[in-house]
Amino acid sequence: MIIFFTFGKLIAIDISNPKIMKKLFLIALLPVLLSSCKKDLIEKANLDTTQKVTTEFKKLNVNENFDWNSSSMVDFKVQGMQTLTTINRTLKVSSVAGDVTYFVSTHQMDQNLETKISLPKIVKSVKVSYGTLEKEVTLSSNQINFNFLPASTEE
Amino acid sequence: MKKLILSIALLASSIAGFSQTALYTLDCEKFANGSSASSANNIGYDRAQCWGLGSFSYVTTPALLLNGSYSGQSNQASNLSITSSWIKTPWIKPGSANITFKHKISANNGTIRRIVLSYIAYDANAASAWKEGTLVRFDSVSYAAGSLPLNLTNVSFALPAAIRNSANPYKILISFVGSGGNSRFIVDDVFVDGIYVSDPSSAYCLPVPTIQDADSDGVADADDAYPNDATRAYNNYIPSSGFSTLMFEDLWPTTGDYDFNDLVIVGRQNIVLNAANKVVEIKINMKVKAIGASFHNGFGFQLDGVNPSKITSVTGTNTHNAAWVTTSANGTESGQTFANIIIFDDAFKILPSPGGSGVNVDPANPYATPAEMNITISFNTTVGEAIALSNISFNPYLIVNQERGKEVHLAGFAPTTKANASLFGTGQDDTNLTTGKYYKSKNNLPWALAVPAEIPYPKTKIDFLQAYKKFATWAESNGSSFSDWYLDLSDYRDNTKLYTAP
Structure with missing residues (x-):
């Protein structure tokens, strides 16, 4: 006989009863079975992402509108x-770090x-500078939009 | 006599060398072109014009307005520090008229409410980036509880004699201070007499600097790539750093082995602009690195949309009298709608094979140092003829085995006038001039690749996907994954499949 406390009640189980013991065994096995199923699902998902890589160029399955270029012409407004x-000052678009210049001209x-502007597609943000004003701009819909309004909330 | 005095005044103004623009009245109503009126936009505009507005906002509450749709509002004026809430003018050369503005107190509470006026001299040696020097208080007005100005009240303060009509830059600081209560100052139509000398392109709104410009082209020497050449000002490089790589397959309109090394070229274009932002010249530095072909291919490019007449000369091309190369006096290919430059007519004459099949694609064969070329294309810069940077769009192509009409372009790039249209849609090609599908196969594959970096190419007969392990995922994800497939990152390349120079 096992006695334990659960859901606020004292419960007594007769372990000499085979029917009760069979039920207890199945309940104990359930988490193991569920865990095993979960593992199978995770492994299947991993296989799905690794198995689909095409290894021959001629077998690539590509959307007909896919742009094969790794650079794009971005609108700079x-x-x-x-x-x-x-x-009249120099207007410059450069990398955020400032070490690569993408565009430079004079501007009133x-x-x-x-x-x-021709930009590598891996570029997601740029720094726009004018005179000594500088702003970091994130590309949005293949556009760089810049204005002269200060980001400052004080001066 | 009056005319003579006026002439002398105008001459003096001209010699001074700057336009005499008065500082505008701060009426809180202005906003930038292209935006719309709002408290945030209006105060943003005034700040962009170098007004300092510290702990100060613009309001639209009808009961608070003094004039128009917007008025200024201080913080709760319960602090006696002159830097707790303030308006500061841009740098000005002060005039002589009085400072005036409208104001009132927002609510009938507070022990003291006071407006303090100060001026600040420009000090180029000041440690602060704003270069503000000594602050001098010169006037104030105070209100006590029970006599607060709850309705529109005009005030006027004389500019102090020490700065009146000064040739030096100053700022006027108007501080809103007090003690007790939570009422605020409402302010509008702030007029300060002075000539505006702030530079809104300066991050700290410093006075307009004297710009060094040796060639007088209007571009400061510090920004001018050619400070002693008035005909040139800026370099615009494509790619921005290093070289880009062009890789071709040359069996078009049939497909090949997809090693993309039949012709490999790296290059960098420098589009030189003058001070009016017009294209003066394009300088191209390029190297022919590899020929993984038996065909004697040519190479050129079209400047899409650019009339050949816009070009005055082309130097640095290397052709060898191939019958199909016909050039006009300005060096562009004749008979074309848009400007075409034939860079070379036979790759093997630029990069001769040192032995074996092809050049620099099979490690078993001798190596040839890539052949460098420098091409300069000069443009007409006269008014009405000159073109802008945005008009430049490169469209490179390979000419297959001396057959002029057989062009191989990057996918999506249009053929030139001299392309043989009867070849479109033959073999595996699915070019359709009507729908704008150019140089893609029936399963949408390209015959040429361009990368904005100098990258190695596959050895002969090695499928491109074997060498660049993320390329397939990039292409099949429609570009959403691994757009950086060409970078030399961990597990991105199989270097054993790539040709490396010995």
Whole structure:
């Protein structure tokens, strides 16, 4: 006889009864069986992702609109801002670290600009600088949008 | 006599060398072109014009407005520090008229409410990035509980004699201070008499600097790649650093072994602009690295959309009198709608085989040092003829085995006028000029690849996918996975499949 406390009640089990013991054995085995099924599912999922890699170029299954280029022409849009005096400075688009320049030209601050820049597709953010103003811009819908409004909330 | 005085004044202004623009009245209503009026946009605009607005906001609450749709509002004026809430002008050369503005107190509470005026001199040696020097208080007005200005009240303060009509830059600081209560100052139409000398392109709004410009082209020497050449100003490189790699298969319109080494070229274009942002020239530095073919292929490129007449000369190409190469006086290929440059007519004459089959694709064969070429394309820069950077779009192509009409372009790039249209749709090609499907096979595969980096190419007869292990996932995921497949990252390449120079 085993006595234990569960769900707020004292329960007594007669371990000499074979029917009760069989039920107990099945209940004890259940987590093992479930765990085994789970493992099978995980292994199947892993196989699915590794088995599908194509190894012959001619057998590639590619969408008909797939762009094979690793660079793309990105729209670069600058929203001009009216100024009290004419301000002409160098406008530059570079890597966030600033070590690679993607685009450089002169720009009058009160003018809008729309042009295209060739960027590797792995580039997700750029730094845009004008004079000594600098902003980090994240590409959105293959566009770089820049304006001269300060990010500062104080000065 | 009046005319003479006016002329002398204009001359003096011209010699001074800068436009005399008065600082605008801070009315809280202005916003940047292309945006719309809002508290955030309006205060952003004024800050971008170098107004300092510390712990200060713009409000639209009708009961608070003094004029128009927006007015300024200080913090709760229960702090006597002059830096607790303030308006600071851009750098100005002060005039002589009084400082004026409208104001009131937002609610009838507070022990003291005070406006303090100070001026700040420009100090180039100041440690602060803002280069603000000594602050001098010069006026104030105080209100006590029971006599707070709860309705619109105009105030006027004389500019101190020490800075009136000064040739030096100053800022005027207007501080909103007080003690007790939680009422705020509401402020509008702040007028400070002065000539605006701040530079909004400066991160700290410093006074407009004297720019060194040796060639007087309008681009500061510090930014000018050619500071002593007024005809050139900027270099725009594609790719931005290093070289890009072009790799071709040359059996078009049938498919080949997909080792993409039938012709391998690395190159970098420098698009040189003048100070008016017009293209002066394109300088191309390129190397022919490998020929994994038996065909005697040519190579050229089209500048899509650019009329050949925009080009004045081409130098550095290397052709050997192939009958199919016909050039105009400006060096572009004749008979083309858009500008085409034939760089070479036979790859084997640029990079001769040192022995064995092909060049630099089989490690068992002798190595040949890649052949370097420098091409310069000069453009017409006269007004009305000059083109902009955005007009430049390179469309490189291989010309198969001396057959001019047999061009192999990158997938998605249009053929030139001289392409033999009867070949489209033959073999495995599925080019369709009507739908704009160019140089893709029936199962959408390319005959050429371009990468914005210098990368190694497969050895002869090695399938590209054997060498670049993430390429297939990139292509089949429609570009969403491993867009960096060409980088030399862990498990991205099988170097045993790639050709390496000895």
